[in-house]
Amino acid sequence: xxxxxxxxxxxxxxxxAIMTMCYTIITLAKGDTQMPVIRLPExxxxxxxxxIWMEFAFGTCVFKQITDVKRVFIFxxxxxxxxxxxxxxxxxxxxxxxxxxxxxxxxxxxGCGILSIILFEIxxxxxxxxxxxxxxxxxxGGNSNEQ
Amino acid sequence: xxxxxxENRDAEDTKITIEYRKKEEQVNKIIHxxxxxxxxxxxxxxxxxxxxxxxxxxxxxxxxSVERKTFGYTADHVYELDCKxxxxxxxxxxxxxxxxxxxxxxxxxxxxxxxxxFGGKILVTxxxxxxxxxxxxxxxxxxxxLGLGGRRS
Numbered sequence: 001x002x003x004x005x006x007x008x009x010x011x012x013x014x015x016x017a018i019m020t021m022c023y024t025i026i027t028l029a030k031g032d033t034q035m036p037v038i039r040l041p042e043x044x045x046x047x048x049x050x051x052i053w054m055e056f057a058f059g060t061c062v063f064k065q066i067t068d069v070k071r072v073f074i075f076x077x078x079x080x081x082x083x084x085x086x087x088x089x090x091x092x093x094x095x096x097x098x099x100x101x102x103x104x105x106x107x108x109x110x111g112c113g114i115l116s117i118i119l120f121e122i123x124x125x126x127x128x129x130x131x132x133x134x135x136x137x138x139x140x141g142g143n144s145n146e147q
Numbered sequence: 148x149x150x151x152x153x154e155n156r157d158a159e160d161t162k163i164t165i166e167y168r169k170k171e172e173q174v175n176k177i178i179h180x181x182x183x184x185x186x187x188x189x190x191x192x193x194x195x196x197x198x199x200x201x202x203x204x205x206x207x208x209x210x211x212s213v214e215r216k217t218f219g220y221t222a223d224h225v226y227e228l229d230c231k232x233x234x235x236x237x238x239x240x241x242x243x244x245x246x247x248x249x250x251x252x253x254x255x256x257x258x259x260x261x262x263x264x265f266g267g268k269i270l271v272t273x274x275x276x277x278x279x280x281x282x283x284x285x286x287x288x289x290x291x292x293l294g295l296g297g298r299r300s
Contacts, residue, residue, distance in 0.1 A: 068266050071266055120265070125262065127263050128260065128263060131262070131263070135261055139255070139256055139258075
């Protein structure tokens with residue numbers, strides 16, 4: 001539980017960064033060059049939930065022995081529902097009786113998911129270089145935490 | 148810790164004396180290492196196609212347990228080893244062998260590259276381009292060993 005709580009700020013920060021990027025891209029795509037300041041606390045609120053749920057689904061505290069596909073589903077389905085509810089409450093979505101609203105939401109959600117995967121991949125490659133550099137140091141008998 | 152080395156050409160054999168205030172973990176590790184040094188240096192006795200081989204510990208890329216049998220993988224061959232995974236882990240923990248999942252131990256000296264992967268795992272590419280995963284459970288220990296922070300899961 002301690003590790004679970006400790007990891008939430010990091011997960012929330014990642015979620016907030018990705019959601020802000022996605023929201024900025026969508027806003028620019030719609031032709032708007034400005035974003036209301038109130039949007040940031042709204043995104044932050046959603047990110048806190050996203051962070052908790054991300055740690056719940058992808059961390060090792062709750063689920064230890066499940067496949068990545070199951071973890072993705074545990075995260076994606078409730079998070080898409082919460083995002084939709086927040087989008088309605090925060091009035092990002094107003095036309096609820098039009099079917100194209102729902103299609104657009106799903107499209108945007110999938111687009112954001114793909115963008116997240118690309119950003120994670122870039123981050124993993126950068127961290128991978130750092131890991132490999134430390135590994136080389138270890139292999140050459142250099143710095144490590146070995147006692 | 149103070150390391151004192153004395154060269155004595157008249158000595159009959161190499162003598163190691165460990166002087167400690169309290170027998171702590173570090174002292175136990177040194178004793179364990181010295182006690183098992185000859186075994187560790189001798190490498191593995193391995194079996195392949197009915198023949199017995201002697202495999203140097205540096206030749207092994209990783210060791211895997213499959214259906215209660217232990218297999219050692221070199222760059223181009225698989226050998227059956229006559230010891231259990233936990234015994235190898237215990238015996239070689241002070242060298243460069245490290246547990247990366249419940250069924251696998253990897254030789255850190257034979258890893259080509261590391262890359263974090265989805266869900267806290269680490270993708271390991273071995274010298275022969277073979278790919279393995281360090282599970283979420285064991286990734287923090289590796290990070291700690293390499294001086295990358297560590298104990299966050």
